[in-house]
Amino acid sequence: MLDWSSYEISLGLLKMAILNNIGICETFNKARSQFSGRGFGK
8 A cells, every 4th residue: 555645746746747748749749740841750
């Protein structure tokens, strides 16, 4: 069984990871759309 402090820390890290992944995905999509005109976007 988890103790609550480590559970809350894990939840916080999970939220951070999700937010970071959203930011990374948006950045990646922007870069991919820019490069797609040059034959990079497969």
